[in-house]
Amino acid sequence: xxxxxxxxxxxxxxxxxxxxxxxxxxxxxxxxxxxxxxxxxxxxxxxxxxxxxxxxxxxxxxxxxxxxxxxxxxxxxxxxxxxxxxxxxxxxxxxxxxxxxx
Amino acid sequence: xxxxxxxxxxxxxxxxxxxxxxxxxxxxxxxxxxxxxxxxxxxxxxxxxxxxxxxxxxxxxxxxxxxxxxxxxxxxxxxxxxxxxxxxxxxxxxxxxxxxxxxxxxxxxxxxxxxxxxxxxxxxxxxxxxxxxxxxxxxxxxxxxxxxxxxxxxxxxxxxxxxxxxxxxxxxxxxxxxxxxxxxxxxxxxxxxxxxxxxxxxxxxxxxxxxxxxxxxxxxxxxxxxxxxxxxxx
Numbered sequence: 001x002x003x004x005x006x007x008x009x010x011x012x013x014x015x016x017x018x019x020x021x022x023x024x025x026x027x028x029x030x031x032x033x034x035x036x037x038x039x040x041x042x043x044x045x046x047x048x049x050x051x052x053x054x055x056x057x058x059x060x061x062x063x064x065x066x067x068x069x070x071x072x073x074x075x076x077x078x079x080x081x082x083x084x085x086x087x088x089x090x091x092x093x094x095x096x097x098x099x100x101x102x
Numbered sequence: 103x104x105x106x107x108x109x110x111x112x113x114x115x116x117x118x119x120x121x122x123x124x125x126x127x128x129x130x131x132x133x134x135x136x137x138x139x140x141x142x143x144x145x146x147x148x149x150x151x152x153x154x155x156x157x158x159x160x161x162x163x164x165x166x167x168x169x170x171x172x173x174x175x176x177x178x179x180x181x182x183x184x185x186x187x188x189x190x191x192x193x194x195x196x197x198x199x200x201x202x203x204x205x206x207x208x209x210x211x212x213x214x215x216x217x218x219x220x221x222x223x224x225x226x227x228x229x230x231x232x233x234x235x236x237x238x239x240x241x242x243x244x245x246x247x248x249x250x251x252x253x254x255x256x257x258x259x260x261x262x263x264x265x266x267x268x269x270x271x272x273x274x275x276x277x278x279x280x281x282x283x284x285x286x287x288x289x290x291x292x293x294x295x296x297x298x299x300x301x302x303x304x305x306x307x308x309x310x311x312x313x314x315x316x317x318x319x320x321x322x323x324x325x326x327x328x329x330x331x332x333x334x335x336x
Contacts, residue, residue, distance in 0.1 A: 004175040005148050008165050009155035011179065012186035016158075016211045019193025035328030039191040039321055040219060041293055042300030044284035046320030047160065047216075049301035051277035054308045054316075056167075067274035071281055081282050082123040088278030089130070092271030 063101035067092035110230050117225070117238045124217050124279075125245030128159070129253035131276050134267035135162060136257020142170035146258045153254040157247065158215050159276075161185040164313055177312070184318050191321070192219035199227060199235050213243030220283035292331055299323035 026032055052068050053059045071088040079087070095101040132153070139149030144166065152162045161182040168178035193214045199222060202210045222239035229235070267273070288294050300320035307316040 001144055001148055001169075001175070004165060004169065004178050005144070005151050006155070008161065008179045008182040009152065011183040012156045012158050012161050012189065013212060015183065015186045016189045016193050016214045017208075019190035019195075019214070020197045020207065020211050022194050022197075031329055031332040034332040035325050036191060036195050038293070038296045038324035038328045039188065040195065040216075040223065041284060041287050042296050042320045042324040043188040043191070043317055044216065044220070044280055044287070045297035045300040046304035046317045048277055048281045048284065049304045050308055050316055051273070051280060053305055057309055057313070059305060059309060063271070064274040064277055067271060068277055068281065071274075071278035075282060075285050080123060081120060081279070082127055084282045085127040085130070085275045085279045089271035089275035092274035093269060094271075096269055096271070 063092040063095040066095060066101065110233070113230065113234055114237060117221075117234060118241050121221065121238065121241035121245045124221065124242055125249040127275070127279050128217060128246050129249040130270075131159065131272060131279070132250040132253025133257035134272045135159065135166070136254040136259075137261045137267065138163070138170075138257075139166050139254070140258045140261045142166055144169075146255075149258045150251070150254060153251045156182070156186075157212060157250070158186050158189055159250070160216070160317070168313060181313055184315060185313075187318055188216075188321070189214055192216075195219065196222055196239060199232060200239060201232075201236075210239075210243075213240070213247060215243070215246065216280065216283060217246050218243035220287065224286045292327060296323055296327050299327070 048068075052064050053061070055062070067088040070091040071084050074084045074087045092101075135153070136149055139152065139162075140146060144152075152165065156162050156165070164185045165178045165182040168181045169175070193211060196210070196214055196219055200207075200210050218239050221242040222235050225234040225238045227235050284297065288297055300323045303323060304316040304320045307319050311319075
């Protein structure tokens with residue numbers, strides 16, 4: 001297990017480091033600039049989708065979906081980050097507690 | 103450096119308080135990571151080593167859950183790397199803003215994760231000569247690092263008391279947290295289509311490819327849309 005822990009950690013640090021040493025002029029090309037700007041948006045959105053609908057390797061609709069809908073309403077009203085997170089957690093926890101969703 | 107001090111003080115307070123909130127929110131998830139780590143067969147030192155050294159939540163969860171679902175150590179390592187690839191993009195994005203060098207840079211690199219990058223980019227890059235972006239990155243990175251590791255430890259040692267993290271809605275909390283991070287970055291129709299495209303590709307691939315790959319594949323949306331739109335402008 002130590003192999004997995006240490007090799008995983010070393011690789012993840014290396015990936016973070018590699019990004020920081022890519023020469024600055026590469027970033028100044030309009031195409032690269034645009035792609036780098038859009039990358040976190042596509043990756044974070046994909047993470048949101050996977051965190052909301054995926055359960056190991058299948059897609060499910062469970063308590064996380066109404067929880068995310070509640071979080072969306074909170075975001076529309078410009079709620080602070082912690083409130084958005086709490087609203088989602090409470091929604092999912094309540095639906096599960098009352099047996100309305102899994 | 104004569105910026106208006108009152109304005110900067112107000113902005114600074116706001117940034118530091120947001121960074122603390124993010125740390126607290128992430129800590130809720132850190133507790134569940136610590137618990138998951140020790141319930142799936144890692145020792146407390148191994149679970150802690152992941153939070154201290156790997157320090158990128160999605161990769162940590164990917165590694166642990168791959169091991170738990172019967173994946174080999176090598177599969178788990180590769181999945182965690184795939185999941186960590188996006189940090190290279192974050193690092194590339196943050197480096198010109200942070201302008202660090204030497205040991206400071208090595209620390210900044212380790213703190214480059216979803217939350218610190220999103221907070222750094224959520225600020226106006228020109229505001230207070232870039233100080234707002236830099237403070238947001240550092241404050242969020244350090245707050246998350248401290249609370250994530252503290253929470254991992256608490257979760258790992260008190261695993262039996264936690265029960266099922268799902269009954270506390272922690273899985274929904276992390277989805278909402280990530281959503282709240284990407285929300286302020288979506289400023290145009292192009293951004294919105296990239297967000298939807300990335301989400302749809304990830305969902306389409308999730309049932310057929312190993313964990314970690316769907317999110318990586320979503321990067322293609324940014325590459326294609328970025329390439330097409332910048333060509334159209336020039």
